[in-house]
Amino acid sequence: MGPKDAAQPSPIEVMLQMMSGFWVSRGIYVAAKLGIADHLQDGAKTAAEIAEATNTHADSLFRVLRMLAMVGVFEQKNDDKFVLTPLSETLLTDSPVSLRPGAIAEMGEVHYAAWGNIMHSVKTGEIAFDNHFGMDVWEYFETDPEKAQNFNKYMAKSSESISQAIVESYDFSKVQKIIDVGGGLGGMISAVLRANPNLSGILFDAPSVVEKSKEFLAGAGVAERCETIGGNFFESVPSGGDLYTMRWIIHDWDDEKSVTILKNIRQVLPENGKLLLLEAVVPASGEPHFSKFMDLIMLTMTGGRERTAKEYETLLAKAGLKVTNVIPTNSFMSIVESVPA
Template identity: 70%
Template sequence: MNTNQHNAAQPSPTEAVLQMMSGFWISRGIYVVAKLGLADHLRDGAKTAAELAAATDTHADSLNRVMRMLATAGVFRHEGEDRFALTPLAETLLTDAPNSLRWFAIVEMGDEHYEAWGNFLHSVKTGEIAFDSHFGMNIWEYYEQHPENARNFNNSMTNTTQFVTQAVVEAYDFSGCQKLIDVGGGLGSMTAAILRANPHLAGVVFDAPSVVEKSKKLLAEAGVGERCEAVGGDFFESVPAGGDVYTMRWIIHDWDDERSLKILKNIRRVMPENGKLLLVEAIVPSDGQPHLSKFMDLIMLTMTGGRERTESEYAILFAKAGFKLSRVVPTATEFCIIEAVTA
């Protein structure tokens, strides 16, 4: 290809920005088909829009138009005469697919997140949390009052973090540890994976009482129930003692520095001098390179009031809580294991 042909294939600045803007329409279409579970209905083969509409109690012509648009983006395959089939992209929306994105699409592209993003400008103008301003409560209080949304969120975290969890298991050596306490451990998927890979290790999943009641089932199904407790509580008040390694995955990024320090100081208070603290987070590069963390940072701004941080910002935060950043362990993903020891 000569230079002129190459340049002709490149979108103009106007076209490039229009393509970015059209991502909103695509993401809303993905939300709709995820909410309706349409990928599951196509598991056994192609169906017409009318058949899909009958199965999902939707309007056939409107659904056909959504499917036609998503087929243009490669999410489904349009086979003519309003028949649609799965593609590799659509298979990620199957409910039982490995690392299924169905629940993530429902949570991030719709429901409470969608309404909060409609208030995004408020965060930019004021520095306040768009979600809190719109709903009159923080997101964790909202989930306490809306159990279906909470279930969707927990399912989203369990499914979308599987590849990160596996990367953590492969990247970090837990052989010298005896008892792991996963603070804000959710349903326990990361704890279960680490314990399965390290049969000598005992564990504790610590989260809100309403969450850990559900984690007991996952831990038992993973075959680690006898080695792992599920303990309910509030990490702003205290955390369980007795661990020599404390883990948090995607927890500190949810909170501003003041509230993050409360959690970290509670861990420091009970962690032994030879203990280790491991945070699984995305570190913001100090240069201008593209990175997932810079997108996730806006989710934190909008939804929780937290933030993604640079390595130096984590070092400062640790120092204020009585820790010292000892090393950053890369994984096969864009997330790192940030290891801290007692100062």
């Protein structure tokens, strides 16, 4: 065995590292939830100082921060003060692409509990989240506006580079009115409207979500060109668009529910209109792709799934839509374009 081999971690070491991945995830959740990065923005602090500001137990917090410093999420100085690193800067509330809402949503109380119940999904095919909480995730968010708002911020804020990749990969110049169905706070539609000043749009989502979207759209400088409509896409979607978009919507639902949503869009889609599904399309072969991780979020959280291009084609056909193009973007996301069949 040469020196290079000696440096390679053994299978046991690699496996132990994978098994303990959630220790780090949970530490990051604690740091994100308590806003530790924000507290370090004006300089180094001891765990005791941060504990006082966050109303937490100093020694326990110290142990979490010490562990996180070991993996580069904070640096521990010789005087036991902690400082920000490039990794913890991603958790700053005000950073343009803050991962703080995402760390709270994914590794905190909501997604984490569903992951904890993943065995239920594997044994029964049922949704781990629903089994744990006794309701589906969208009903749950209606009961907890703070967690809902955090999730919506996560969707809108952590996806800016993806919105950009979508804007750069599709020609929106001939579109008159875009309707983003299930558009959340408006992260994607505002990126499209900003890049296409002649375009106007409608953001459609549950009433409780669109109510909160107005501030986001105003902040993005597109409020005058973007109407907001609240409703339920299982009942109907607004008419009047020549381009309908849905990002991370169809992946949330099983085939039957997806077809109901798609049929509602088909009903209002003009003959020369188009529908874009923005999704992480699973490669048909066994190659690695981020969609295969995201697919387990759907398994545990919503009962949906990530699909291959062929599966999207079949699904869309059931709703009277024909795939015209599957366009890759400079991200793990693709654009599935379809028209009335």
